[in-house]
Amino acid sequence: MNALPLALLLACPASAAGGGAAELQEAFAAAAAGAAPAVVSISAPGSADAPFGEPEDLLGGFLSAAEGPAGPGPSSPAYPRSGSGLIIDPAGYILTNEHVVRGSTAVLVSFPGGARNTEAAVVGSDRTADLALLKVRADKPLPFLPLSGAARPRAGDWAIALGNALGMEGSVTVGVVSAPSRRLKAPAAGYREALQTDAAINPGNSGGPLLNLKGEVIGINAAGYAPDGAYPGIGFAIPAAKAKAFSDGLLPGRTE
Numbered sequence: 190m191n192a193l194p195l196a197l198l199l200a201c202p203a204s205a206a207g208g209g210a211a212e213l214q215e216a217f218a219a220a221a222a223g224a225a226p227a228v229v230s231i232s233a234p235g236s237a238d239a240p241f242g243e244p245e246d247l248l249g250g251f252l253s254a255a256e257g258p259a260g261p262g263p264s265s266p267a268y269p270r271s272g273s274g275l276i277i278d279p280a281g282y283i284l285t286n287e288h289v290v291r292g293s294t295a296v297l298v299s300f301p302g303g304a305r306n307t308e309a310a311v312v313g314s315d316r317t318a319d320l321a322l323l324k325v326r327a328d329k330p331l332p333f334l335p336l337s338g339a340a341r342p343r344a345g346d347w348a349i350a351l352g353n354a355l356g357m358e359g360s361v362t363v364g365v366v367s368a369p370s371r372r373l374k375a376p377a378a379g380y381r382e383a384l385q386t387d388a389a390i391n392p393g394n395s396g397g398p399l400l401n402l403k404g405e406v407i408g409i410n411a412a413g414y415a416p417d418g419a420y421p422g423i424g425f426a427i428p429a430a431k432a433k434a435f436s437d438g439l440l441p442g443r444t445e
Contacts, residue, residue: 220349220404221361226332227276228397229300230353231285231309231323233293273352273397274298274323275409277336277436281327284336284436285396286411286427287314290321298325301359313439319411319427320435334398338430340405342366342384350388350410350424352397364388364422366407371425383425384408390424399426408432 272289276282283298290296290311299305307325314321342348346366354360364387371385386399390413399408408426 216402217347217349217363220400220402221351223404224334224351224398224400224406225301225359227334228351228359229274229276229283229298230271230358231274231283231289231396232271232297232299232306233290234295271353271356271393272395273393273410275396275398275406276331276333278440279327279330279333281325281331282312282436282440283309283323283325284409284432285321285323286409287316287319287321289395290314290323291316296323298323299358300331315435318431318435320409320432322436322439334406336406336429336433336436338428338433340401340403340407340429342369342401342407344368347402348386348388348407349400349402350386350390350394350397350426351400352390352394352410354389354391354393356393360391360394362389362391367423370428373425382428383411384428386424386426387422388424389413389422390426405429406432 272285274283274285274289277284291314296309296311297306298309300307309323309325312322312324344366348364348366350362350364352360354362366384367387368385370382373383384399384407386408388399390410394410395412397410398406399410401407406429408428409432410424410426412425414421414423414425
């Protein structure tokens with residue numbers, strides 16, 4: 190595809206830029222449509238005995254992108270929590286963030302346009318990497334989006350975030366990769382070299398995919414930065430290569 194850069198599209202007359210703009214729009218729509226069947230909503234009611242950690246436990250002040258109270262403080266209830274997930278294997282394996290399911294009494298998965306509140310088992314999780322692998326019963330192969338880890342995003346590349354933003358299933362936001370490897374001063378190692386994007390990552394987006402213009406997974410949406418409660422255009426995703434290494438260690442027949 191020979192799409193024109195956005196700045197050039199804006200500067201060109203409509204007659205000259207129309208073809209490139211149409212191609213760019215089609216690429217966004219195709220990438221989102223191709224991934225959407227593999228993106229699920231996750232609800233994980235918290236346990237009073239093992240509540241979710243506050244956002245600062247994850248990012249030292251950054252906000253997790255799981256739905257729930259975002260502000261710090263011991264008086265803020267940390268559950269229930271909801272987020273998103275990505276089916277990465279047709280047998281029913283789903284990747285999400287560990288902070289979405291931490292301390293849950295049950296993990297329920299809703300599929301787009303299909304069965305709702307299907308119970309999932311946690312196959313494995315890593316709090317440091319902030320990743321968890323779930324398994325649902327699949328009577329037939331499920332639509333999935335593989336993790337190759339081969340895509341190498343660059344600053345300025347398009348980024349497309351999918352997920353259950355603010356409880357609104359199937360939400361799509363678009364931006365660019367702000368930095369392919371942002372080192373953060375965070376206790377969770379999964380965020381020490383995070384992919385930064387200005388594609389809006391809102392509460393509920395945690396665990397959903399961040400795609401490039403080809404529809405390839407470049408990251409797993411994880412957190413946004415909003416110190417004043419307002420979204421300033423800074424979000425973070427766990428790089429796809431790290432997510433693949435984690436899931437390959439748990440999936441049957443896979444090796445790291």
